[in-house]
Amino acid sequence: MKPSSDQLKNEPATEADTGSLSALEALRNLKLKGLEKVVGVRVNGDILDLSSQVESNSKPEPIYINSEEGLEILRHSTSHVMAMAVKELFPGVRVTIGPAIKDGFYYDFDYKRPFKEEDLPKIEEKMSEIIKADLPFVRKELTSREAIDFFRNEGEDYKVELINDLGAEKVSLYTQGSFTDLCRGPHLPSTGMIKAFHLTKVAGAYWRGDEKRPMLSRIYGVGFADRKALKQHLRKVEEAKKRNHVKLGPQLGLFSTFDEIGAGMIVWHPKGMMLRHILEEFEIREHLKRGYDLVKGPTILKTELWKKSGHFENYRDNMYFTEIDEQSYGIKPMNCLAHMLIYSSTIRSYRDLPKRYFELGTVHRHERSGVLHGLFRVREFTQDDAHIICTPGQLNDEIKGVLDFVRDVMGIFKFDYDLEVSTRPEKSIGSDDDWELATSALLKAMDDNNLPYAINEGDGAFYGPKIDVKLRDALGRTWQCATIQCDFTLPERFDLVYIDTDGKKHRPVMIHRVILGAIERFIGVLIEHYAGAFPTWIAPVQAMILTVTDRNIFYGKKLQKTLVDADIRVKADFRNEKLGLKVREAQLQKVPYMLIVGDKECEKEGITPRQRSGQNLPLMTAEEFIDLISEDCRQRR
């Protein structure tokens, strides 16, 4: 199908004799090739429709459909097509908003009943008709008054609300066929340029994200420049499914959940517990190297103390409470309180600072049932939590130290990550000055280190601003794990002091920080990142001894003892089964090394390791194999 450039030629450009012409004309004048793939233009940094007016001597930059901006235009236009299809199929539906998002788009509707998955094929069909009709997207500017009248007439109250809130004098509307939507644009020249889309799912979503407002029905779709890209995306989604830790975890014998235990509670099986143990041991060593002290607080603390810290006021809904001897206690959702008391248990000198208290602290949070998900969102989890209490002068270095720590650890696991700074939320404690101070301290530490970051306004913790570290896994998806939070308030509330050089009491500042975040979530990310094939240094089972016949068991056991004594995490399969079966099962368990032990190995007192890749290594002695694994561990591979 040819793009509809001919249609467009006659569009708004015609009246423009006064030194302006359509962007498409301007591009033609530039004699650019591949104009059929151009969906918009960039002029002075603004992205405009192909039909928009530009000055005759301007040189608009073409935006191709497969560029990032081009895809956004495509997806946004596809959402309009979907809205049109839905309006035609479901009379009485009211439209709200429908933006482009990563890989696709969505549109929220208000209808007498929510949409179901089974509605999607019908909608897709209707959309295909609209696309086939190759309807042009026509932009029109109206005053807000006129636009409000228009939408009120159409019964589209959500649009009226949007225009009122915009408070602009003029707004733009886009029309394709029978459908007109309030929209800033830009859009494709016409619907015919949509070549590859797919509606993926339905979901509920609150109007404007506010749970007190109506629940709308959202339809999600994906859209790409061509069918090949769409197919590739669907393959990627399949690949991600295969890595799903909720499935892989139990399959690999790592963890499981039980209805009878409760939602959001993880039960760790032997191999999963071994993985945790390895990570925790690794963490303890890394923390000790960096001047942290190990501490531990109790799980339940008096409610009075939670009132003092501000948690009761600000975090109560997420906490569990209990009663002991007619006293109210709260189960800890965070680890800071005990650390504060450890600090204030004696007089501190400026010479003692900074204090870095580290605890693998298990916390309980009452997360709302709908947010629970595998290991990523649970109600009981363990944080690699530390509180750094230091002088204001040390703050910058300490934040830098934590950022370096994060960089080192993420480097070991080969994770890329982005940094985001979150500022003061509505529900919070502390003075404006302290927030200002804490926020600028975080920003300064990042600026000093030339670290790029994004800002999330109002997304901070209730006691202070934070730097969040978003990991990117092997599939490019992001997860929040590490976080660094600056806090001037708790030291105040707990009256933490140190004696400075002047002999007087001064107030220290505090940093809350986690590196892996929650061990549970981090392991979930690791499972998906490695698709369950953990590198040898963290693999719960590093090697599996596989005997060929019963004759080999005696030697196999001897070998196992040698390796266990050398701290290799080795298991053995001495069953009277065929080697092929044993290899298959070890392979499915993603064990890094299989040690094949047959008559040949018994005779030569050696082993033939088979790597997870399927590659066989030459026959070697147990000592050589121990060296091999030790080297893997040293290299963290």
Next chain:
RNA sequence: GCCACCGUAGCUCAGAUGGUAGAGCACCUCACUCGUAAUGAGGAUGUCUGCGGUUCGAUUCCGCACGGUGGCUCCA
């Protein structure tokens, strides 16, 4: 918490428009002693998530609860 969808053996799934259920793998037993992703034969397996309701009768229909998935809101 809200919206949608889902819940049949350890796992993956089939099934009956309401008459108490099957297949493969796993498991158990026996034989085979075997060299790099499934040896063969035989056997057992379920309160069809739970509780109520409708019905002569429910795993199937309805309601509630519990659990899961995808979103919204929230968040490590």
